[in-house]
Amino acid sequence: MSSYDPAETPESTEPPATAGSSRARVGTVVWGLIVLALAALIIISRLGLVALNGTYVLIGLMIGAGAALVIGGLLSARGRDKETTTGKS
Numbered sequence: 001m002s003s004y005d006p007a008e009t010p011e012s013t014e015p016p017a018t019a020g021s022s023r024a025r026v027g028t029v030v031w032g033l034i035v036l037a038l039a040a041l042i043i044i045s046r047l048g049l050v051a052l053n054g055t056y057v058l059i060g061l062m063i064g065a066g067a068a069l070v071i072g073g074l075l076s077a078r079g080r081d082k083e084t085t086t087g088k089s
Contacts, residue, residue, distance in 0.1 A: 026072030034065050 038061070045052045 026069060026076055030065050030068045030072065033068070034061055037061060037064075 041052060041057055044050050
């Protein structure tokens with residue numbers, strides 16, 4: 001016989017997830033997109049479909065990432081302004 005009793009399992013001490021805490025961070029999404037874009041460009045370059053200049057690729061990725069971070073930060077701040085504040089910083 002097993003000594004395991006599911007009724008005796010301890011309850012989780014984690015607080016319940018709120019709607020605001022389940023949102024992805026802008027920086028995480030942007031860095032994920034950068035990695036995916038680099039992987040796609042490397043695959044395309046290795047297949048010989050396009051000859052890429054590394055300097056131009058990096059400049060384009062940095063411009064795109066910077067714009068995405070600024071726009072994502074502004075949208076995040078705009079969404080945060082709608083929520084009520086608790087008085088804590």
